[in-house]
Amino acid sequence: MNIAGHGDKSIAAAIAQQAESLEFVHSSQFTSEIAEQFAEQVVSFAGPAFEGGAVFFTSGGSEAIETALKLARQYQVEIGQTKRLKFLSRDQSYHGATLGAMAVSGNRKRREIYLPLFHDFAKVSTPYCYRCKYGCDDCATKYAEEVEQYLSVSGADTAAFLFEPVSGATLGAAVPPNGYLQKVSEACRGKGVLVIADEVMTGFGRTGCRFAVDHWGVHPDMLVVAKGIASGYAPLGAVIANRKIVEPIRSGSGSLVHGLTYNAHPISMAAGNAALQKILNGKLVEAASADGVAGRALSAALSTLKECNSVGDVRGIGLLWGLEFVSSRSTKMPFVPGVQYSNKVAAEAASRGVMTYPMQGCVDGIAGDHLLIAPPAVSKPDEIRWAVDQLKLAILEVERKLPQN
Numbered sequence: 326m327n328i329a330g331h332g333d334k335s336i337a338a339a340i341a342q343q344a345e346s347l348e349f350v351h352s353s354q355f356t357s358e359i360a361e362q363f364a365e366q367v368v369s370f371a372g373p374a375f376e377g378g379a380v381f382f383t384s385g386g387s388e389a390i391e392t393a394l395k396l397a398r399q400y401q402v403e404i405g406q407t408k409r410l411k412f413l414s415r416d417q418s419y420h421g422a423t424l425g426a427m428a429v430s431g432n433r434k435r436r437e438i439y440l441p442l443f444h445d446f447a448k449v450s451t452p453y454c455y456r457c458k459y460g461c462d463d464c465a466t467k468y469a470e471e472v473e474q475y476l477s478v479s480g481a482d483t484a485a486f487l488f489e490p491v492s493g494a495t496l497g498a499a500v501p502p503n504g505y506l507q508k509v510s511e512a513c514r515g516k517g518v519l520v521i522a523d524e525v526m527t528g529f530g531r532t533g534c535r536f537a538v539d540h541w542g543v544h545p546d547m548l549v550v551a552k553g554i555a556s557g558y559a560p561l562g563a564v565i566a567n568r569k570i571v572e573p574i575r576s577g578s579g580s581l582v583h584g585l586t587y588n589a590h591p592i593s594m595a596a597g598n599a600a601l602q603k604i605l606n607g608k609l610v611e612a613a614s615a616d617g618v619a620g621r622a623l624s625a626a627l628s629t630l631k632e633c634n635s636v637g638d639v640r641g642i643g644l645l646w647g648l649e650f651v652s653s654r655s656t657k658m659p660f661v662p663g664v665q666y667s668n669k670v671a672a673e674a675a676s677r678g679v680m681t682y683p684m685q686g687c688v689d690g691i692a693g694d695h696l697l698i699a700p701p702a703v704s705k706p707d708e709i710r711w712a713v714d715q716l717k718l719a720i721l722e723v724e725r726k727l728p729q730n
Contacts, residue, residue, distance in 0.1 A: 387421030433690025497647025
């Protein structure tokens with residue numbers, strides 16, 4: 326996800342300069358000045374809760390999730406909790422394409438054929454207000470109670486709870502009810518279970534805070550990031566771990582039992598460092614917020630899409646929004662999966678110059694069409710209004726061809 330905008334000359338120049346001086350060293354034997362510098366910047370950006378922590382850089386989100394899972398396990402072993410072998414995550418979630426990441430994901434379509442290849446860890450429900458299983462009746466408490474109930478049985482065997490603060494592709498920017506993340510974090514800490522926030526889509530300003538968990542004042546033990554960390558200019562992901570995680574390893578075995586050929590690749594480090602400077606100097610986090618130039622314009626423009634008959638829900642936060650399409654607004658009936666409604670809207674929008682991220686499965690893993698909208702934080706209000714106008718025309722054109730009930 327691009328935060329800083331396409332074709333930024335300062336980021337491109339930083340990449341070129343690094344390539345001219347040091348293009349690669351293997352991190353098992355060497356470090357680099359740019360990696361050390363960027364790591365300090367990232368820990369600082371993560372805020373006071375991560376002071377004294379550390380960063381492990383990867384080539385993307387899936388590798389970062391794998392790293393977080395292994396780091397969680399090693400931490401528990403280092404402190405003598407060797408029986409903690411399980412991970413808890415949520416249904417209707419997606420954490421990556423590698424086998425460990427798939428094991429903790431809940432995206433039915435993306436994981437179904439691979440189930441025999443990995444251990445399928447337990448899942449709890451993901452808060453989803455448009456189709457809330459609790460009818461939005463104190464649902465923050467009831468969704469959190471699912472976590473508490475699991476921990477009451479398996480808390481002593483569980484290493485960590487992994488979650489997306491705001492749902493990504495699988496549910497299309499579903500925002501949790503206030504109080505939910507606070508409650509599950511407290512429940513996990515009470516049982517010695519680590520809290521891991523998957524901020525691959527939401528981190529580095531996408532939602533109008535530095536990290537999405539900041540909206541609710543939650544401080545996880547690890548932040549898993551990618552996409553926005555280098556704004557798409559180079560393959561890059563990372564795990565940001567707090568002091569609680571780092572110190573037992575530092576004073577124990579001394580290093581993470583893990584490694585990747587291209588972790589902390591100098592060119593990716595240069596891209597990430599330059600992108601972060603752009604985010605900070607350009608005040609892009611502020612621009613993405615609900616009161617910011619881009620965030621306010623996007624929210625206002627998207628509200629007009631509720632006029633379209635097939636748009637059942639418009640949801641999101643900052644510069645991460647989703648549209649859910651239905652064949653009947655009164656019953657919330659989804660389109661038959663074979664219609665591929667969201668793909669048709671995305672194709673029509675692309676023909677008009679607007680790129681979106683279409684998905685299916687938000688209802689039950691198979692049915693339910695939605696798409697994600699996530700413009701760069703440097704977008705101007707008139708650009709955003711134009712893009713949403715084109716998206717609206719695309720929806721109306723698909724509606725004309727496929728009448729609703």
